[in-house]
Amino acid sequence: MAASEGTDVVIAGAGIAGLALALGLAQQGIKVALIEASAEPTTPALDSDLTAWDSRVSALTPSSSAWLAKRGVWQEMAHYRLGPYTDMLVWDGSGTGRIAFSAESLEVPLLGHIVENRVTVYALLKCVQQQANIRVYWEDKLEAADFSQPDLVSMDTQQGLCLSAGLLVGADGARSRTRDLAGLDIRAWSYHQHAIVATVRLTQEHQKTCYQAFLNTGPLALLPLSDPLLCSIVWSLDDPHWESLQNMDDRDFMAQLNRVLPSNMPSVEAIGRRGIFPLRQCHAVDYVRQGVALVGDAAHSIHPLAGQGINLGLKDVSVLVEELGRAWQQGTSLGSESTLRRYQRRRKTDNLLMMSAMEAFKRGFGSTHPAIRVARNMGLSWTDAATPLKNWLARQALT
Numbered sequence: 186m187a188a189s190e191g192t193d194v195v196i197a198g199a200g201i202a203g204l205a206l207a208l209g210l211a212q213q214g215i216k217v218a219l220i221e222a223s224a225e226p227t228t229p230a231l232d233s234d235l236t237a238w239d240s241r242v243s244a245l246t247p248s249s250s251a252w253l254a255k256r257g258v259w260q261e262m263a264h265y266r267l268g269p270y271t272d273m274l275v276w277d278g279s280g281t282g283r284i285a286f287s288a289e290s291l292e293v294p295l296l297g298h299i300v301e302n303r304v305t306v307y308a309l310l311k312c313v314q315q316q317a318n319i320r321v322y323w324e325d326k327l328e329a330a331d332f333s334q335p336d337l338v339s340m341d342t343q344q345g346l347c348l349s350a351g352l353l354v355g356a357d358g359a360r361s362r363t364r365d366l367a368g369l370d371i372r373a374w375s376y377h378q379h380a381i382v383a384t385v386r387l388t389q390e391h392q393k394t395c396y397q398a399f400l401n402t403g404p405l406a407l408l409p410l411s412d413p414l415l416c417s418i419v420w421s422l423d424d425p426h427w428e429s430l431q432n433m434d435d436r437d438f439m440a441q442l443n444r445v446l447p448s449n450m451p452s453v454e455a456i457g458r459r460g461i462f463p464l465r466q467c468h469a470v471d472y473v474r475q476g477v478a479l480v481g482d483a484a485h486s487i488h489p490l491a492g493q494g495i496n497l498g499l500k501d502v503s504v505l506v507e508e509l510g511r512a513w514q515q516g517t518s519l520g521s522e523s524t525l526r527r528y529q530r531r532r533k534t535d536n537l538l539m540m541s542a543m544e545a546f547k548r549g550f551g552s553t554h555p556a557i558r559v560a561r562n563m564g565l566s567w568t569d570a571a572t573p574l575k576n577w578l579a580r581q582a583l584t
């Protein structure tokens with residue numbers, strides 16, 4: 186039997202949440218081992234060609250960028266491509282309701298940034314590599330865990346590595362192996378939608394505006410990239426509508442896309458590679474038990490329509506770093522259930538609120554009932570006219 190390698194915390198998954206957590210903990214002197222199923226990421230290409238852009242992007246809120254800046258990650262990301270946005274236009278595709286938000290009316294410099302996921306991951310990795318107390322195991326998977334000993338979790342990986350630590354954190358995404366091994370239950374359901382993502386070139390500049398349409402078949406977002414003519418699209422489509430669209434050639438797909446964009450918006454003239462993601466809501470009933478905690482999509486995955494998934498994940502990371510940092514200073518066991526429960530209490534309500542709001546949006550805008558359509562059109566236009574309410578709503582999205 187191989188000898189077990191001891192560390193303070195093992196994190197399964199080196200996506201954005203896992204890397205951010207490793208960095209936050211290591212900066213407090215905690216020793217971390219990260220296990221990641223994929224290969225080590227390479228330097229992001231910066232070619233202007235449409236196919237050279239990552240079709241997976243995230244809208245990062247100012248509080249996410251502030252957290253990343255505090256740890257030196259944002260400064261690293263700035264070497265690549267960051268797309269600041271200052272305006273947001275949301276409209277109902279089957280009516281006249283619309284609502285517009287602007288940084289100017291909120292008296293803030295911007296509303297957020299659209300960033301390719303690989304840029305965030307690579308910048309985090311650069312910072313992780315500067316920490317002597319983080320070890321990363323690439324192309325390996327957490328496979329088994331034994332929680333029978335007090336204050337010690339023993340783990341095995343697919344490549345035959347044996348690790349032990351006071352705490353195992355699952356940052357291993359929506360289909361978390363950690364969650365299954367720890368027996369943490371979930372509430373999950375499919376949205377019966379898939380999201381088609383791609384980079385597109387517009388006929389006119391996007392003016393740093395995020396466009397979001399609520400169509401009968403699901404929401405469509407155009408997210409402005411750092412190049413003034415490029416946007417990343419996230420088109421969520423009900424089953425089975427996505428299948429016929431995904432099977433279309435680029436010309437027909439763009440024709441469909443231009444058909445649903447209003448005439449006063451720039452149209453789409455070129456498109457890169459298309460990717461497709463099934464959408465489902467998933468929430469762990471408990472994020473923790475003695476010796477285990479979940480962060481990011483392992484704890485909760487939500488509809489991309491509000492672009493909040495990784496922002497919630499980074500908030501989880503921020504709170505867990507704080508709670509574990511305090512336990513570390515006090516010499517308390519990192520896997521202690523009372524420490525981990527404090528993390529859960531501080532994060533679960535916030536995540537639940539966002540998930541419920543997304544569900545209400547999804548259902549309200551998914552309905553074709555005439556009364557609901559009239560109400561949502563009036564609601565959007567009325568909210569647009571009611572400046573204090575509109576600004577309050579916008580401020581919720583900034584944090």
Ligand SMILES: Cc1cc2nc3c(=O)[nH]c(=O)nc-3n(C[C@H](O)[C@H](O)[C@H](O)COP(=O)(O)OP(=O)(O)OC[C@H]3O[C@@H](n4cnc5c(N)ncnc54)[C@H](O)[C@@H]3O)c2cc1C
Binds near residue numbers: 200221243328358497
């Ligand atoms: C179409 C779409 C658009 C989105 N847009 C936005 C947006 O605008 N803004 C936003 O905030 N969010 C957005 N999201 C959500 C966001 O992408 C996710 O919330 C985020 O990527 C989750 O990050 P994570 O690190 O928690 O998990 P993941 O990114 O899923 O990372 C998990 C990692 O764990 C690894 N792994 C899995 N199993 C194992 C194992 N057994 N052992 C070791 N490693 C393992 C995987 O290889 C992976 O690297 C969007 C999602 C979709 C689908």
